[in-house]
Amino acid sequence: MELTPDVAEKVLAEQPFSVLLGARLTAFGDGGATLELDIRPELLQQNGFLHGGVLGYAADNAITFAAGTALGPEVLTGGFTISYLRPARGVRLRAEAKVAHAGSRQATCTCELSTVDEAGSARVCAIAQGTVLAVRR
Template sequence: MTELSVDTAQQVLDSQPFSGLVGARITEFGDGEAVLEIDVREELTQQNGFLHGGVLSYAADNALTFAAGTTLGPAVLTGGFSIQYVRPASGRTLAARAQVVHTGRRQAVVRCDLYTVDDERAETLCAVAQGTVLSARQA
């Protein structure tokens, strides 16, 4: 398992212009897990006031990849993922919690649960994602 710090993970995230645009941050990172958070704001919502599905998809993709990076090393790429939206996302913060399910030599399978958090810190599951992350060194 590759030991990387949450600070290093945040630096990688900060180097992604789109991540800066949405205001993403890594709040947990290590041991096959990663949590990515985004503060919900009007610019990230769709016409009904819910967080746009593309923002949820982005959060899942990056959380999956960061979690896999803790087991495969820092050079990783998303091989593919699917996401199921279970309810409209509204709240103060989006939290994408990813956990590696299995790691092989060249790829990892990762699950991500996406929650919205309200002002009272209550969490509501809004989407579930699963994906395959590839080691870029062997891609």
């Protein structure tokens, strides 16, 4: 089965944690995926910045959706790394992932995470790279 934008939206809606965070796909296809979520007080850490775990979630899921454009809908994260560049603050988090290389069973993707302020200006706060594996049943 091919992972179309409609199927991707359905997959995201079936992830309880994604629903809890209010994540949405704002772009999907052509080797990439963009995931966004609104920054709310309950997602912050003790210093008022977006919690690193939320950034990790967004990178992981955006990378997996991007890989799905190349591998199909049956995929799992094999691993990822994230580098936090600056504290994340703003009104929205955007995770833009792209396939760097894909074979028939594995894809490697990159992801740039940015926060968007009330004026609409984006600022990169983290970068990530991950490997995604096709699940063959």
